[in-house]
Amino acid sequence: MDKIQQVIKDEEKYILGTYVRPPIVLDHGRGCYLYDTGGKRYLDMVSGIAVNALGYGDKNLIRAIARQSEKLIHCSNLYYTAPHVELAKQLVTSSFADKVFFCNSGAEAVEGAMKIARRWAQKNTGGERAGFVAFTGSFHGRTFGALALTDRKKYRMPFEPLVPGARFARFGDAGDAEAKIGVDTCAVIVEPVQGEGGVNQADTQFLHDLADVCRRRDVLLIFDEVQCGLGRTGKLFAYEHSGVKPDLLTLAKPLAGGLPMGAVLVNEKAASAIEKGDHATTFGGGLVVSAAAIEVFRKLKKKSFLKAVQARGEYLLQRLEELAGQFPSLIVAIRGLGLLAGVELTVDAGPLVGSFRERGVLVCVAGPRVIRAVPPLVISNEQIDFFINVFTKVLGEAEQDGGQET
Numbered sequence: 001m002d003k004i005q006q007v008i009k010d011e012e013k014y015i016l017g018t019y020v021r022p023p024i025v026l027d028h029g030r031g032c033y034l035y036d037t038g039g040k041r042y043l044d045m046v047s048g049i050a051v052n053a054l055g056y057g058d059k060n061l062i063r064a065i066a067r068q069s070e071k072l073i074h075c076s077n078l079y080y081t082a083p084h085v086e087l088a089k090q091l092v093t094s095s096f097a098d099k100v101f102f103c104n105s106g107a108e109a110v111e112g113a114m115k116i117a118r119r120w121a122q123k124n125t126g127g128e129r130a131g132f133v134a135f136t137g138s139f140h141g142r143t144f145g146a147l148a149l150t151d152r153k154k155y156r157m158p159f160e161p162l163v164p165g166a167r168f169a170r171f172g173d174a175g176d177a178e179a180k181i182g183v184d185t186c187a188v189i190v191e192p193v194q195g196e197g198g199v200n201q202a203d204t205q206f207l208h209d210l211a212d213v214c215r216r217r218d219v220l221l222i223f224d225e226v227q228c229g230l231g232r233t234g235k236l237f238a239y240e241h242s243g244v245k246p247d248l249l250t251l252a253k254p255l256a257g258g259l260p261m262g263a264v265l266v267n268e269k270a271a272s273a274i275e276k277g278d279h280a281t282t283f284g285g286g287l288v289v290s291a292a293a294i295e296v297f298r299k300l301k302k303k304s305f306l307k308a309v310q311a312r313g314e315y316l317l318q319r320l321e322e323l324a325g326q327f328p329s330l331i332v333a334i335r336g337l338g339l340l341a342g343v344e345l346t347v348d349a350g351p352l353v354g355s356f357r358e359r360g361v362l363v364c365v366a367g368p369r370v371i372r373a374v375p376p377l378v379i380s381n382e383q384i385d386f387f388i389n390v391f392t393k394v395l396g397e398a399e400q401d402g403g404q405e406t
């Protein structure tokens, strides 16, 4: 048995079977490429699901991690340490926020935001306000609270009852959100660009109207930017596209360059409700992840970096539009902002992922019929061209196979 087969066999034996994986074993990465154990190279249009913003092998990031690892890796939140304070200062001075809470993942950031919102409501609005309004197509994570706000039956149903009090309004419909806000609601949560739900950008007017509704009804507004934040859309934060500022904002994925880190950005209004001991996590804001995040953030926030993301994002969308013109029977719509792109197909997207991979490109899906491209933010136009060439071949093959399903 070769090494690949051995890893796959051992995984089946020892790892809980929650993931479906293709039959390759990834070994190392450089720039925007990943290499498997057989040495085959893949252009990475997934980047660890919108995580590896700087690609692979960024020297400064590696040095920052190594330097901090030599000094001190962990000492808990019982003591003062400097790196997370420096990171928080940078996040606050670059955003709407006044305070930051650090945690370890996107779902944990959402849980944190939910707890802060409940605490705020408890202290400021009286009565029992514990519920949330989320939106159709939303994805906020797999823990009980985040899952309660996630509009995906398949993920929710096997684990019910979830955290009670969640209602779903139509994405893009502030009037429906207002109708769903009850006397028991403490906050509304929305992704400025839905990622997992199929790459759907929230309309600017919708976000303005939603903020207005939240103000009038005295509930907090939470933006989940776990996937669309931190440069992915060509702005440092996705909310900057609309100019609408939330009360709380969740971050994770690219924050620490591939190390696990999440954050909740909080304005003074919401932060003032929190007392010592209200929330905690052992690893949150640890020294190594914070040192990594400082380095990632130093790069991401540069105007020149964000401008380049915008330019490459526009190029990607333009090339995808050309592809849509070439395959009208297979492509329903091109959606996206910056380097978060979705291609909605008339056929199931899942089976095409393998055809991309065989031709040396990794892509992922966002729902059943959407191919999603979330490459490292340092991708070049030539690499985008390669992706489009492979996409053309994959769709050509699908067309020959009798493609159209709807």
Ligand SMILES: Cc1ncc(COP(=O)(O)O)c(C=O)c1O
Pocket (backbone or CB within 6 Å): 105, 106, 107, 108, 110, 139, 140, 141, 142, 191, 195, 196, 224, 225, 226, 227, 228, 252, 253
């Ligand atoms: C918008 C959004 N929120 C939350 C999450 C959950 O993040 P994590 O997988 O780090 O828990 C995701 C993950 O895809 C996400 O896209």
